[in-house]
Amino acid sequence: MCQLFETIKVKNGILENIDYHNSRVNKSRNELFGDNKTWNLRSMITLPPLASSKTYRCKFVYNEVFKSVEFIPYTIKPLKTLQLVEVSNIDYGHKYLDRSVFDNIKLLNPHAADVIIVNNGNITDCTYANLVFFDGEKWITPSTPLLRGTKRQRYIDEQIVVERVIKPADLKHFYKMKIINAMIDLDESPEIDIENIVVSSEYRVLSNE
Numbered sequence: 245m246c247q248l249f250e251t252i253k254v255k256n257g258i259l260e261n262i263d264y265h266n267s268r269v270n271k272s273r274n275e276l277f278g279d280n281k282t283w284n285l286r287s288m289i290t291l292p293p294l295a296s297s298k299t300y301r302c303k304f305v306y307n308e309v310f311k312s313v314e315f316i317p318y319t320i321k322p323l324k325t326l327q328l329v330e331v332s333n334i335d336y337g338h339k340y341l342d343r344s345v346f347d348n349i350k351l352l353n354p355h356a357a358d359v360i361i362v363n364n365g366n367i368t369d370c371t372y373a374n375l376v377f378f379d380g381e382k383w384i385t386p387s388t389p390l391l392r393g394t395k396r397q398r399y400i401d402e403q404i405v406v407e408r409v410i411k412p413a414d415l416k417h418f419y420k421m422k423i424i425n426a427m428i429d430l431d432e433s434p435e436i437d438i439e440n441i442v443v444s445s446e447y448r449v450l451s452n453e
Contacts, residue, residue, distance in 0.1 A: 245307050247341040248272055250285070251426045252302040254294065254315065259302065261426065262286055264394035269306065272338045277308045289313055301427055305341060318427055325440045326370060327356035328412060334363055336390040346371040360441060361390065367410045373423035376405050376430065377438075380419055383430065386410045395424050404430065415441060 250269055253260040266285050273279045288310060294300055301318040305311040334345060350371060353359050358370045366388040369375060374396040376383045385396055387407035399405040415438055422433040 246276065247305055247307045247311060248276075248339050249306070249341050250302075250304040250339065252285070252289075252304060253318075253427050254291065254300040254302050256296055257291060257294065259286065259289060259291070261394050261398060264398055265304075265426075268339070268392075268394055269304075273306075273308070276338060279308060291315075299427070320428055320432065320434070322434060323357055323423065324434075324436065325357050325442060326436070327353050327359045327442045328362060329353060329356075329359045330362040330365075332363075334361065334390065339391060356442070362412060363388070363390065365411060367412065367414075370423060373425040373428065375421060376424055377410065377415075377418040377421045379417055382406060383422075384408050384410065384418075385424075393424065394426055395429065399424070399430060412443060415443065 250265050252262065252265055262285055266283065269285065270282055273283070285304065289302065289304060292315060294315060299318050301316045302313065303316065304313050329349060331349060336345065349359055349361070350356075358372070360370055360375065361368045367375065367386045368388055368390045369386075374385060374389055374391070374393045376385045378384075383405040385400070385405045385407055387409050389396065396405070400407060418438050420435045420437055421441070422430060422435060424430055424433055
């Protein structure tokens with residue numbers, strides 16, 4: 245039985261973006277396990293005493309039933325360069341606890357701080373976050389992500405970012421990029437110059453078969 249997890253940002257005693265996490269958990273449980281019962285993570289997660297000055301990463305593990313929850317202090321890691329890598333046959337449509345596919349990609353690219361994954365010719369995500377690119381007027385996120393992140397979906401719904409197919413050749417049209425995920429908001433994500441995306445004449449192609 246596969247296990248899944250949610251990463252939820254906890255700040256000032258609040259489970260942030262919780263409605264989007266609820267939606268994804270219930271969607272995954274329905275699609276993977278055929279369970280139509282609605283979970284409410286607000287009532288399932290009990291917050292322990294936490295320092296109000298810190299941000300915490302709540303890791304909620306589940307499959308058909310609730311498995312575990314833990315709280316870990318969190319700080320944003322600096323990320324200045326990324327390597328463009330094409331990976332075939334990759335599927336991460338649900339937030340699986342088994343992340344060996346991403347571990348293997350990073351092992352094969354040991355000199356990269358992280359990678360931008362190209363799948364079927366389209367830019368998707370890095371190994372732990374969705375991507376947004378700035379074209380001088382608006383923030384654009386790839387419409388072909390490996391995982392439809394909760395923060396990404398909120399920004400789309402609020403029209404803060406828009407979706408578009410982005411191919412490696414399109415990178416020249418952007419000035420900078422950021423990463424976003426449940427723990428990293430757009431306004432606090434460090435900017436990465438497009439010039440800091442390492443693009444070789446031939447992408448390194450990996451197979452996930």
